[in-house]
Each structure stands twice: as C-alpha cells, then as structure tokens.
Amino acid sequence: MVAPSDPRFRSTRHTHKIVFINTTRVTDFLAENIPVVTFNFTDFRDIINNGDDTWLIDVIGHVIERDALRELNKNGRSHKLLEVGLQDLSGNKLKCALWDKYAEELSTHLINDKPDSPIIIILQLCMVKSFNGKNSISNAFHSSKLLINENLEEHREYREKLMMQAGTFSQSISQISTHRSVGISDDLLQTEHMTISDLMDCTSERSVALLAKVVEIDCESKWWYPSCSTCFRKVDRNGVQFYCEKCIDNVPAIPRNRIQVLVFDVTGSISLVMFDKVVTEIIGKKVADILGDLGKVILNLICL
Ligand SMILES: [Zn+2]
Incomplete structure (x- = not known):
C-alpha cells in the first residue's frame, strides 16, 4: 500500500511511503545494484542548532561520556535506557539516548572494549528530540541501526581522522553528572x-x-x-x-x-x-x- 509520508520522523526524503499490511506478499529478489549500507550523515552542528524532526537521520561520532544502564518503567513495561555523550570530529557534543536492545549493545561494548581505544558509533535512522531547548538524538523504536566499531569504511576513516587529531586516543569515557534535568541557567551557560x-x-x-x-x-x-x-x-x-x-x-x-x-x-x-x-x-x-x-x-x- 502506498501512502503519503508522515509529518515527522520520515525515513526517506520521498513524499510517499510503502506500508506493509496483512495481505502484502513479500518475495525474495536479488537486487545487486541496491547497496546494503549507505549513510547520509547529518552534522552535529545542524542537529544542535536546528533539531528538525521531519526526517530520521544518520550520525557518526565517538562516545565521550556515559551514564549507567538504567531500568525504567514506562506505561507498565520495563525498559532499559543508556544515555551517552557523543562528540564529532569538530568537537561538537551531542546527547544520545539508547533504549532496550540498543542500550544493551552499547553497554556491552563499553564494558568489553579496550579502554584506550575510541568507541565509534554510527546510528542510522535515529530521531532528533528536543527538550528544554536542547536537541539530542535517540534510536527510533526498532527502525534504527546501531553500528559500533565495525570494519566499515566510514568507521575506519573516522578512526584515522580522530587518531590524527589526538595523536593517540587517550580520552577516557567519563561518567555523566547526576544532574538529570537541565535548568535554564545551565542551558544559558552553554x-x-x-x-x-x-x-x-x-x-x-x-x-x-x-x-x-x-x-x-x-x-x-x-x-x-x-x-x-x-x-x-x-x-x-x-x-x-x-x-x-x-x-x-x-x-x-x-x-x-x-x-x-x-x-x-x-x-x-x-x-x-x-x-x-x-x-x-x-x-x-x-x-x-x-x-x-x-x-x-x-x-x-x-x-x-
Ligand atoms: Zn502540523
């Protein structure tokens, strides 16, 4: 079924979307000319300044701070939440909230990966959220793709540039401070x-x-x-x-x-x-x- 795109959180720039309904039949098709992974990265600066939530976006950055993996109750269901701070190659910082399987996946990397090596993440098709005048990103329910320290060209290129900037990567991931809500005064200072x-x-x-x-x-x-x-x-x-x-x-x-x-x-x-x-x-x-x-x-x- 073809329908007009949603007003917010669109996954493509197309004006229409394809909806799978009960009677939709799906068959295998070998489409070699369709690339498996493509990214269209949005600049951290654009997200920080504009926070346009019309589209789902792709971001790449490395983790500079993290909160503890938390369990929350939302509408009677238990959820896992991991909040991290990301930084891009220009030094812009962005808050990122990951839920459930995304939270668990990054948490595993934070525990197991070498502490002196950067954790570079690509979050494909994520949502821009605005709270208290500050924009942040989050996985879009189950439609986002989280790629952590993979052997993709994008990861390799990012790592090389990051290493060139820092000589060797020595920045450790710090704990996010316990002040959860950002007051107007904090906001103004930043x-x-x-x-x-x-x-x-x-x-x-x-x-x-x-x-x-x-x-x-x-x-x-x-x-x-x-x-x-x-x-x-x-x-x-x-x-x-x-x-x-x-x-x-x-x-x-x-x-x-x-x-x-x-x-x-x-x-x-x-x-x-x-x-x-x-x-x-x-x-x-x-x-x-x-x-x-x-x-x-x-x-x-x-x-x-
Ligand atoms: Zn409207």
Missing part, C-alpha cells in the same frame, strides 16, 4: 551569548542567549494563536477546520502563547516574541488552562 547590537548584526540563523530586561509587553497584538496539535505550527482556517502547512493536512487546533515584548540592554532595544514554552515557564500556566472552555469557543468562532 549557549553562545549575544548583546542586542550583536543580534542586529547577526546574519545567520542560530540559537543564542540574550540577557536583557523586558520594558514593555505589547498588549495590542494577539497573545495566543491557534496551533497544530502535532507540530505546534500556526494553523490557518480551512472552512470549518484548521489546515497545517507542515503536516499538509487538516488538524485539531490548540491555543498556544505568543507574547511580544520590548527588551533592552546597554547596546540597544529590540522587540522579541516569547513563545508557549517560555511563557508557560514564566507564568506557570498553559494558555489552554487560562482560556479554559473559552478557548474551544473562540477556536470554534474562528472557524465560523
């Missing part, structure tokens, strides 16, 4: 700092931290917008429903915050928009809770 005048001159899209004082809240502009319940983009009215451009479909709409503020620092002033996550963190309430039933009424009225 993000590039800018002043308002830096922001004005900045021509590239990236995440930065700005320390500024709010001097005015724009009460004239709308403080919330109807958003897609799946991807949180702004949705447009489509007859009696709402249409999401990213999901390419009519979707249920939920209200989300957007508050325009004027801020200043010693270098100038600028108008910024605070979106839902930030506003909720400041006022401690979700817009849907503030609007209550009124939200549904207003969303219905927009549709009329």
Whole structure:
C-alpha cells in the first residue's frame, strides 16, 4: 500500500511511503545494484542548532561520556535506557539516548572494549528530540541501526581522522553528572551569548542567549494563536477546520502563547516574541488552562 509520508520522523526524503499490511506478499529478489549500507550523515552542528524532526537521520561520532544502564518503567513495561555523550570530529557534543536492545549493545561494548581505544558509533535512522531547548538524538523504536566499531569504511576513516587529531586516543569515557534535568541557567551557560547590537548584526540563523530586561509587553497584538496539535505550527482556517502547512493536512487546533515584548540592554532595544514554552515557564500556566472552555469557543468562532 502506498501512502503519503508522515509529518515527522520520515525515513526517506520521498513524499510517499510503502506500508506493509496483512495481505502484502513479500518475495525474495536479488537486487545487486541496491547497496546494503549507505549513510547520509547529518552534522552535529545542524542537529544542535536546528533539531528538525521531519526526517530520521544518520550520525557518526565517538562516545565521550556515559551514564549507567538504567531500568525504567514506562506505561507498565520495563525498559532499559543508556544515555551517552557523543562528540564529532569538530568537537561538537551531542546527547544520545539508547533504549532496550540498543542500550544493551552499547553497554556491552563499553564494558568489553579496550579502554584506550575510541568507541565509534554510527546510528542510522535515529530521531532528533528536543527538550528544554536542547536537541539530542535517540534510536527510533526498532527502525534504527546501531553500528559500533565495525570494519566499515566510514568507521575506519573516522578512526584515522580522530587518531590524527589526538595523536593517540587517550580520552577516557567519563561518567555523566547526576544532574538529570537541565535548568535554564545551565542551558544559558552553554549557549553562545549575544548583546542586542550583536543580534542586529547577526546574519545567520542560530540559537543564542540574550540577557536583557523586558520594558514593555505589547498588549495590542494577539497573545495566543491557534496551533497544530502535532507540530505546534500556526494553523490557518480551512472552512470549518484548521489546515497545517507542515503536516499538509487538516488538524485539531490548540491555543498556544505568543507574547511580544520590548527588551533592552546597554547596546540597544529590540522587540522579541516569547513563545508557549517560555511563557508557560514564566507564568506557570498553559494558555489552554487560562482560556479554559473559552478557548474551544473562540477556536470554534474562528472557524465560523
Ligand atoms: Zn502540523
């Protein structure tokens, strides 16, 4: 069966996907011209800055820190979780969460492999996750492929470059600190700092931290917008429903915050928009809770 691709976590760039259903028949076919392993690696920097979860991606890196293998209960089922820190050849660092068989496999390597040799992993078709404004990767249920220190050309090439950088690899894998949740202050410390005048001159899209004082809240502009319940983009009215451009479909709409503020620092002033996550963190309430039933009424009225 052929169906349109999902809005998130697509495994290919194709607009459609093949779905295997009960009546699908599969037969063996020798297709020598289809390569068994191909990778299309995404840069750590892209993942850190953009965190686009439209597609499943491939990454390559080496383990620099690890947490203990943990057992968690999720929806009544027991799961294994191993969180590690990866680094790429440019020194960018990325958190990676591996579940169940993937966690066990890497854990075995961490125990058995030579301590002075790097553990290079390729995670094919993994998910980009965003939490507290930080992007990380994780295996995509059972569809990811984890390749650790294999004799593949990609592993060999990576190892050679890594060895050339470090002379000999001497970096040991450290334990991830026990602070599990990343607070705003930690987050800010790890993000590039800018002043308002830096922001004005900045021509590239990236995440930065700005320390500024709010001097005015724009009460004239709308403080919330109807958003897609799946991807949180702004949705447009489509007859009696709402249409999401990213999901390419009519979707249920939920209200989300957007508050325009004027801020200043010693270098100038600028108008910024605070979106839902930030506003909720400041006022401690979700817009849907503030609007209550009124939200549904207003969303219905927009549709009329
Ligand atoms: Zn959407």
